[in-house]
Amino acid sequence: MSILFSRQCEYALQAVLYLALKPQDKLTSIRELTEKLEIPYHFVSKILQDLTKKGLLISHKGPAGGFGLKKSANEITILQIIEAIDGLSFMNNCVLGFPECSNDKPCAVHKKWGEIREVIHQMLASNSILKMAEDTKKPQYFK
Amino acid sequence: MSILFSRQCEYALQAVLYLALKPQDKLTSIRELTEKLEIPYHFVSKILQDLTKKGLLISHKGPAGGFGLKKSANEITILQIIEAIDGLSFMNNCVLGFPECSNDKPCAVHKKWGEIREVIHQMLASNSILKMAEDTKKPQYFK
DNA sequence: TTGTAAAAATATTTTCTTATCTTTATAAAA
DNA sequence: TTTTATAAAGATAAGAAAATATTTTTACAA
Numbered sequence: 001m002s003i004l005f006s007r008q009c010e011y012a013l014q015a016v017l018y019l020a021l022k023p024q025d026k027l028t029s030i031r032e033l034t035e036k037l038e039i040p041y042h043f044v045s046k047i048l049q050d051l052t053k054k055g056l057l058i059s060h061k062g063p064a065g066g067f068g069l070k071k072s073a074n075e076i077t078i079l080q081i082i083e084a085i086d087g088l089s090f091m092n093n094c095v096l097g098f099p100e101c102s103n104d105k106p107c108a109v110h111k112k113w114g115e116i117r118e119v120i121h122q123m124l125a126s127n128s129i130l131k132m133a134e135d136t137k138k139p140q141y142f143k
Numbered sequence: 144m145s146i147l148f149s150r151q152c153e154y155a156l157q158a159v160l161y162l163a164l165k166p167q168d169k170l171t172s173i174r175e176l177t178e179k180l181e182i183p184y185h186f187v188s189k190i191l192q193d194l195t196k197k198g199l200l201i202s203h204k205g206p207a208g209g210f211g212l213k214k215s216a217n218e219i220t221i222l223q224i225i226e227a228i229d230g231l232s233f234m235n236n237c238v239l240g241f242p243e244c245s246n247d248k249p250c251a252v253h254k255k256w257g258e259i260r261e262v263i264h265q266m267l268a269s270n271s272i273l274k275m276a277e278d279t280k281k282p283q284y285f286k
Numbered sequence: 287t288t289g290t291a292a293a294a295a296t297a298t299t300t301t302c303t304t305a306t307c308t309t310t311a312t313a314a315a316a
Numbered sequence: 317t318t319t320t321a322t323a324a325a326g327a328t329a330a331g332a333a334a335a336t337a338t339t340t341t342t343a344c345a346a
Contacts, residue, residue, distance in 0.1 A: 002240060003233050004146065010240025043336050062344030063290045090146045097145060097153025108275035112266045116259060123255045132251035186304050205312030206322045
């Protein structure tokens with residue numbers, strides 16, 4: 001079961017981090033991407049199209065076609081990917097699910113969760129996907 | 144969309160926090176509970192049965208029947224409820240969804256998320272549901 | 287012109303959430 | 317003590333959402 005983000009969003013992150021390690025001008029096919037990452041072809045293809053429409057990726061059809069980052073990998077954050085796929089509702093909603101939870105009517109962990117949420121936000125917004133991908137031991141992205 | 148926990152789990156928490164504010168010997172019917180909290184009767188009824196089987200609640204059939212906490216509200220934590228319904232996989236899985244993420248092959252936020260997770264654990268385990276429910280402005284639990 | 291690869295539309299599968307209906311237990315009334 | 321109303325237990329089904337697959341179309345480089 002996924003934690004904070006949808007499966008879609010997780011795949012999007014994996015794909016983008018994979019692309020971040022490639023030269024920006026080189027396109028990568030869905031085939032390569034999904035085989036290396038071992039994630040479902042058609043589902044991911046839909047996700048990449050979404051990211052393209054949202055202006056985060058570029059795509060080209062035909063032979064030697066594929067996907068690439070639209071901007072340089074050091075200008076993109078994980079949070080931007082998450083925002084494009086899942087939206088930022090996890091930054092607003094009550095973690096215990098109380099529909100009316102707010103500063104006026106706080107749930108039992110409202111304040112504490114607010115602090116935690118800020119740290120999570122930091123974690124997702126403070127580093128570029130380039131740094132993220134480089135910090136990571138690369139072998140994990142390949143089989 | 145829910146954040147860390149399933150809808151089931153959220154309802155369970157809301158129900159248990161509601162029960163925590165009642166005298167322990169008094170039983171509460173699903174009807175009252177779901178009407179006051181405005182949550183779905185049948186779904187919640189299933190959840191309460193689960194919590195009963197797991198030994199967290201007691202139940203009685205028949206007139207004046209209903210559910211109550213098995214132990215005193217100051218001996219139960221939110222984490223115990225979560226563990227019973229969703230399990231603790233959120234404490235182990237990679238937040239970005241990398242299946243092989245571990246200390247050996249950490250994802251981009253492995254370390255940071257580990258710290259955050261500890262704070263979340265603290266938040267859920269360090270106070271009893273009695274304190275949780277009392278700290279909360281009570282009006283929110285009633286309509 | 288041909289093969290490749292994304293785009294798009296549609297369908298299937300699975301999982302999660304919710305509802306319906308029947309059964310069983312039990313307290314209280316007759 | 318039998319009846320009756322109440323409320324949980326249980327089984328099953330319906331609905332919705334999320335995840336994944338299939339098929340067709342479109343673009344384009346060689």
